[in-house]
Amino acid sequence: MPVAVFEMPDGAEQVLDVPDDWSLMEAARRDGLEGIVAECGGGAICGTCHVQVDPRWYASLEAPGMMEEALLEVVPERCATSRLSCQVVMTPALDGIRVRVPSSQLEL
Numbered sequence: 001m002p003v004a005v006f007e008m009p010d011g012a013e014q015v016l017d018v019p020d021d022w023s024l025m026e027a028a029r030r031d032g033l034e035g036i037v038a039e040c041g042g043g044a045i046c047g048t049c050h051v052q053v054d055p056r057w058y059a060s061l062e063a064p065g066m067m068e069e070a071l072l073e074v075v076p077e078r079c080a081t082s083r084l085s086c087q088v089v090m091t092p093a094l095d096g097i098r099v100r101v102p103s104s105q106l107e108l
């Protein structure tokens with residue numbers, strides 16, 4: 001099964017199994033990962049699933065949609081590779097993807 005590596009603000013890493021067609025957020029919630037609250041359940045309207053994608057992986061992702069882009073404008077700690085983890089869907093090509101959980105996510 002594909003995996004995604006979540007780097008926490010303290011540098012600790014958690015490797016999560018992510019079935020194909022699951023979003024990274026769904027796997028994070030299944031495993032109770034701290035910092036991925038996902039208040040809206042994947043509707044791209046809350047921003048509480050924000051992650052910063054490793055730049056080496058960012059180009060492998062489909063471009064964000066308009067709603068995601070709009071929400072990313074207002075999330076704390078936005079960076080050039082920010083994404084909503086509910087909108088990043090696992091495929092075989094993304095096996096091993098690395099993302100970072102911003103420290104502001106732990107304050108939600």
Ligand code: FES
Nearest residue numbers: 042044046047086
């Ligand atoms: S879970 Fe709400 S925007 Fe991703």
